[in-house]
Amino acid sequence: MQPTSPANHHVSQSIGQLYSHHHGWLQGWLRRRLGNAADAADLAQDTFVRLLSSGLGEPLNFTTPRAYLATVANRLTLNLYRRRSLEQAYLAALAQTPEDLAPSLEHQALVLEALDEIDQVLALLPAKTRQAFLMSQLEGYTQEEIASRLGLSVRSVQRYLARALEECIVLASQSAA
Known part of the structure; x- marks a missing residue:
């Protein structure tokens, strides 16, 4: 186990306090929204794991911690x-x-794992970039057809496709590592 720096120790305490004060509320809130206790428990836990893995380097100071936790949990719910x-x-x-x-x-x-990873990458792309990429890769549209259907220039479509492919290459290199 690595020693924890004083700054990281303070963050962990802050997350620990946030967890002890709000975990029960968050899990109940998610259970009411999802109608499923198991998913609510998983997403509540994932919310705090997300905070821990975010690499925050300073103490957590939230004026509305429940609103922040709900926002993170909502994003995780959409991902689910x-x-x-x-x-x-x-x-x-x-x-x-x-x-x-x-x-x-x-x-x-x-295949399911790969689809999930690709979906996570695509979710990070701007809507038009994602749409152009999917039209190209899944529907087989040419760049000109995509430009026409989306009301864009061919050059914009080329930029969008290049960006999406770059993200896929990054994903592939991370998966290979």
């Missing part, structure tokens, strides 16, 4: 729903595959 929707679409497509051609369970798990 998006991931589940993606998984359901993949499983629906897989159900259409003849059994003798179906990939192994291990391969299916790897």
Whole structure:
């Protein structure tokens, strides 16, 4: 275990205090919104893990800690729903595959993990960049068709596609490491 610097120790205490004062409230709030105690518990925990992994270098000073926690939890909830929707679409497509051609369970798990990582990258992109990339990669539109459909110049579409591909390359290099 690495020694904790005084600054990081203070942050951990602040997160610890935030956790002890607001975890129960956050979990209850999520349970009411989601109607599912298990998802609420997971997302409440993930909210605090997100705070811990954010690398904050100074004490946490929130005037409205519950509003902040709710914002983080809402984002995590959206990620959960998006991931589940993606998984359901993949499983629906897989159900259409003849059994003798179906990939192994291990391969299916790897595909779902890769789809989740790609989805996380795409979620970070601006809407038009994401839309242009998906139109190109999934729907097979040319740059000219994308430009026409989105009301953009071809040069803008090229920039959007380049940015999306850069993000995918970064993801691939991180996965390989």
